[in-house]
Amino acid sequence: EAAVTQSPRNKVTVTGGNVTLSCRQTNSHNYMYWYRQDTGHGLRLIHYSYGAGNLQIGDVPDGYKATRTTQEDFFLLLELASPSQTSLYFCASSAAYEQYFGPGTRLTVL
Amino acid sequence: GDSVTQTEGQVALSEEDFLTIHCNYSASGYPTLFWYVQYPGEGPQLLFRASRDKEKGSSRGFEATYDKGTTSFHLRKASVQESDSAVYYCALSFNSGGSNAKLTFGKGTKLSVKS
Numbered sequence: 001e002a003a004v005t006q007s008p009r010n011k012v013t014v015t016g017g018n019v020t021l022s023c024r025q026t027n028s029h030n031y032m033y034w035y036r037q038d039t040g041h042g043l044r045l046i047h048y049s050y051g052a053g054n055l056q057i058g059d060v061p062d063g064y065k066a067t068r069t070t071q072e073d074f075f076l077l078l079e080l081a082s083p084s085q086t087s088l089y090f091c092a093s094s095a096a097y098e099q100y101f102g103p104g105t106r107l108t109v110l
Numbered sequence: 111g112d113s114v115t116q117t118e119g120q121v122a123l124s125e126e127d128f129l130t131i132h133c134n135y136s137a138s139g140y141p142t143l144f145w146y147v148q149y150p151g152e153g154p155q156l157l158f159r160a161s162r163d164k165e166k167g168s169s170r171g172f173e174a175t176y177d178k179g180t181t182s183f184h185l186r187k188a189s190v191q192e193s194d195s196a197v198y199y200c201a202l203s204f205n206s207g208g209s210n211a212k213l214t215f216g217k218g219t220k221l222s223v224k225s
Binding site for chain 1: 159214218
C-alpha cells in the first residue's frame with residue numbers, strides 16, 4: 001500500500017516567517033500534490049508535479065512555492081507566511097486514478 | 111472552469127437511516143468521477159470511482175451511479191452506521207495521457223451518525 005508521510009505534523013510561525021513543509025512517498029508514484037483544506041472550501045490544489053524537477057501550478061498558488069527534488073520528495077515553501085495561510089495541508093501521490101494522501105500538517109501563522 | 115457542487119455543510123442521521131449526498135458537476139468533457147472519504151484525523155481516501163455514463167461505483171455499502179444526462183454522481187447508502195461518520199468529498203478528474211491528472215473537489219459534506 002502507498003505510504004505518504006508529512007513533516008512536521010504541526011507548525012506554528014509568525015507573520016513574515018519562512019516555512020517549509022515536507023512530503024515523502026515510498027511507492028514510486030510519478031504524481032505528487034499539495035492541497036490546503038479549509039472549512040467551507042474543502043480541498044484546494046496548490047501545486048503538483050509529475051516528476052523530479054517538474055512543477056505545475058494548481059488552483060490557489062499565490063504565496064506558495066514548491067519543489068520536487070526527487071521522485072520521493074515534494075516540498076511546499078511559504079517564504080513570507082501570512083495569517084491567511086493558516087490551514088491544514090495535505091500531500092498526496094498517485095500513479096493512476098487513485099490519489100493517496102498523507103496525514104496532514106496543521107500550520108498556524110500568528 | 112470545471113467544478114463540483116455537493117450537499118453543503120453537515121448531514122445528521124441516526125443509525126440505519128438512508129443516506130443521500132448530492133453531487134453535481136460542471137465540466138467541458140467526459141470526466142472520471144470519484145467519492146473520497148476522510149475520517150477524523152486522517153487524510154482523504156478513495157471510496158470508489160466511475161468513468162462512464164451509467165457506470166455504478168460501490169464500496170463498503172456506499173454506491174453512486176454516473177449520470178451524464180443530469181451531470182450527477184449522488185452518494186447513497188441504505189443503512190448508515192456510526193462508523194460512517196466522516197467527511198465525504200465528490201471529485202472529478204480528466205485522465206491526461208494515460209496518467210492521472212489533478213482532482214477538482216467539492217467542498218465536502220460532513221456526515222454525523224448517532225447511535
